[in-house]
Amino acid sequence: MKLKPSLQRGTWISIGLCVVLVAAVLALYAHTTGFRFVMFDDDNNIYLNPMICAPDLRFLTWMVTEASRMPRYLPLGWLGFSCVFAAGGLDPAWWHAANIGLHATNAVLAFAVFSRLLPRRAPAGSRADSAWRAWCAAAGAAFWALHPLRVESVAWASGQLYLHATAWALVSTLAFQIALERRRDGRPSFGSFLVSALACAASLFTYPLAFGLPVVLAIIALAMPNGGRSGEKPPLSRRRIFGLVAPHLVLAVAVLGMALAVRIGQVGLWKPVASTSSFGVGARLAQASYLVVRYLGLSVAPVGLTPADDLLQSFDPASALFVGSVVLALGLTAAAWFLRRRLPALGWLWLAYLALLTPFMGFLEHPYYPCDRYTYLPGLVLAAGVTLALGTIASSRGRVTALGATLVLVGVYSTLSYKQTAVWRDNHTLFGRIVQRARTERLRDYFEGRLAWSDALLGNTNGYAARIARLAAAHPGDSDLAAIRRRVATLDATPANAAEGLSPLARELQRMALEDAKSGRLFDAEQRLRYALSLSPTFSEARYNLAVILAQRGLPRDAVAQFLWAIAPRSGLVLANAQKTRMFGILATAFEAAGEPRWALACQHAKVR
Incomplete structure (x- = not known):
């Protein structure tokens, strides 16, 4: 009408x-x-x-x-x-x-x-x-x-x-x-x-x-x-x-x-x-x-x-x-x-x-x-x-x-x-605004502790442990700050990881991704690894695992790119021959399934070498 x-x-x-x-x-x-x-x-x-x-x-x-x-x-x-x-x-x-x-x-x-x-x-x-x-x-x-x-x-x-x-x-x-x-x-x-x-x-x-x-x-x-x-x-x-x-x-x-x-x-x-x-x-x-x-x-x-x-x-x-x-x-x-x-x-x-x-x-x-x-x-x-x-x-x-x-x-x-x-751009802008507008010392110190904890998770070596220890000591009865201090005390943040720019959060995401992969949830594993790499681009181990998962998902070309980056000399990742052989075998199978026999043959040759 x-x-x-x-x-x-x-x-x-x-x-x-x-x-x-x-x-x-x-x-x-x-x-x-x-x-x-x-x-x-x-x-x-x-x-x-x-x-x-x-x-x-x-x-x-x-x-x-x-x-x-x-x-x-x-x-x-x-x-x-x-x-x-x-x-x-x-x-x-x-x-x-x-x-x-x-x-x-x-x-x-x-x-x-x-x-x-x-x-x-x-x-x-x-x-x-x-x-x-x-x-x-x-x-x-x-x-x-x-x-x-x-x-x-x-x-x-x-x-x-x-x-x-x-x-x-x-x-x-x-x-x-x-x-x-x-x-x-x-x-x-x-x-x-x-x-x-x-x-x-x-x-x-x-x-x-x-x-x-x-x-x-x-x-x-x-x-x-x-x-x-x-x-x-x-x-x-x-x-x-x-x-x-x-x-x-x-x-x-x-x-x-x-x-x-x-x-x-x-x-x-x-x-x-x-x-x-x-x-x-x-x-x-x-x-x-x-x-x-x-x-x-x-x-x-x-x-x-x-x-x-x-x-x-x-x-x-x-x-x-x-x-x-x-x-x-x-x-x-x-x-x-x-x-x-x-x-x-x-x-x-x-x-x-x-x-x-x-x-x-x-x-x-x-x-x-x-x-x-x-x-x-x-x-x-x-x-x-x-x-x-x-x-x-x-x-x-x-x-x-x-x-x-x-x-x-x-x-x-x-x-x-x-x-x-x-205010919502990242942890620093958000917690900075809260600290700036806080009316009480307790809230100000708590979010300063949260900020230090986020720095710790992201691998920012700016004295976060000392900052959290100082805040917890200033509020001895505060259970929230005490919990943050305990988390930092158990955090795996070695000097080598800090030097490589790795964050504990990226490592936790990789752990979750490997659990997903074991359960067959390859897409979920891929997404967690990609986010881990966005936090720590030099995380070669995560990049290698991402290459494996991409190949298993039938994306061999993307897998090759990630694998080559992971084993590049600048990455510092050392793989045993058995790991390389396994990876080339996975890539060969993936290329064969994708209808690309030339790439599959090249991977088979690399596997033999």
């Missing part, structure tokens, strides 16, 4: 704005593909996780039963990591590119969700209505996507969990909105509601952060039961709305129970859940109020950002800062209630914001570290508020002025975001 000219124009405007939105995200974050992994959970989650591999039955079994490596249950999150590994191995560029792609996708999904939140005041399909809705939605999506609080989730490889989970949450919301629109038009809507419920489940099993999504969907059904149009059908009853969001609510409660069970039962790597005797109810409420106000303030003025803020390590709930936070949080809640008739959207937005932020209020954790990534999903509510605020403007002059001011603000945020990305 041919679209009306006005609809065609509105559609093309929406497509054009989405293209600009994606281009802006790519321009802002493209340079992060040159960033490295950081020892800020990337080691535990990705490159030192022996279970991160190309998807197979062994991995799928592990991902649905794993509940010890992280205090969360996230089978689809692990699957996302596995898919990136299958595409690009342990090359950090692939992991950062995947994050950029997910964030750009989320920006477009946010645009689609926001455009359906706006009331349709003009006649349906009119040119003014469709164009202005598109501009308002694009401004809100840009406000969210280019904000400095998004940097941590995008520029950090492990932040993919937040991006992936939010993508499913947005799909769930969009499908729910479409279902409401189909109901308005008298068309079947069961399929759309089913997609919404399944996407909600996918979000919760990717990373459990969208516990408040059922509340958000109920708000959408209450506030906009007819897809933004009023007067066409009676509003949905509360019982009907509960029925629509019941599947989402059941999923959220079930996953919340699983998450609590995993977190409470977690031992070893993560600190136990704070007891009520050590962290009382009043302190928890004061901390939650502070976090609500803090994240709201940073959304307006994103300055002084740090990946680890230690303000909540030890605090007095009766201090002016926390009492003021409680008063302000209660005041905002009261204002939203009293203005519910004049400004109903304000109350709905505030409720949605609190619902999505609840998992990040630290009710179970003490000490607690506020993080920028915790605003990735709740920040969408504030961006929706920007969209709705723009949508209330009726005059053309007012629209141009407000839209221009919003875009200027987005430009300022984009500049701040670009500067913030530099």
Whole structure:
């Protein structure tokens, strides 16, 4: 069916704005593909996780039963990591590119969700209505996507969990909105509601952060039961709305129970859940109020950002800062209630914001570290508020002025975001920022110890052992620094290895690769060896093992290149004749299988010699 000219124009405007939105995200974050992994959970989650591999039955079994490596249950999150590994191995560029792609996708999904939140005041399909809705939605999506609080989730490889989970949450919301629109038009809507419920489940099993999504969907059904149009059908009853969001609510409660069970039962790597005797109810409420106000303030003025803020390590709930936070949080809640008739959207937005932020209020954790990534999903509510605020403007002059001011603000945020990305370049920039912004000596010394430990793993001989010993001696009762010191004491970092530029991390990756090879996982072994060589290019033993694995994988030409590099005089690798004979035999077999008999014959001759 041919679209009306006005609809065609509105559609093309929406497509054009989405293209600009994606281009802006790519321009802002493209340079992060040159960033490295950081020892800020990337080691535990990705490159030192022996279970991160190309998807197979062994991995799928592990991902649905794993509940010890992280205090969360996230089978689809692990699957996302596995898919990136299958595409690009342990090359950090692939992991950062995947994050950029997910964030750009989320920006477009946010645009689609926001455009359906706006009331349709003009006649349906009119040119003014469709164009202005598109501009308002694009401004809100840009406000969210280019904000400095998004940097941590995008520029950090492990932040993919937040991006992936939010993508499913947005799909769930969009499908729910479409279902409401189909109901308005008298068309079947069961399929759309089913997609919404399944996407909600996918979000919760990717990373459990969208516990408040059922509340958000109920708000959408209450506030906009007819897809933004009023007067066409009676509003949905509360019982009907509960029925629509019941599947989402059941999923959220079930996953919340699983998450609590995993977190409470977690031992070893993560600190136990704070007891009520050590962290009382009043302190928890004061901390939650502070976090609500803090994240709201940073959304307006994103300055002084740090990946680890230690303000909540030890605090007095009766201090002016926390009492003021409680008063302000209660005041905002009261204002939203009293203005519910004049400004109903304000109350709905505030409720949605609190619902999505609840998992990040630290009710179970003490000490607690506020993080920028915790605003990735709740920040969408504030961006929706920007969209709705723009949508209330009726005059053309007012629209141009407000839209221009919003875009200027987005430009300022984009500049701040670009500067913030530099924090995540490598261990030195990341830990340096944390040390610079640390409020307590303990946190400063701990991350100085982490930095020294990362230098040790990478083979940087800059006195890391003495630095860690000094830090541990300054904090004799600190178990974290004592653990770092014990690791350094057992680290195999001989002068010969240091002289060759080898890193203990590269040797550990080679050990993991050989385990993979013994189990027949040759692709996984190849990727770990390639990452080891990116850390220590002169690691001749790893290069020789890579040559063997490449030949076994049917890539004899690549294997020859690696083998010749490994046995070159400058490499210092000494192979016994039996090893050389075995290698030439493997190469001959590989060339024969690849249909290259001349190369196979040459390898056979070299084997005889």
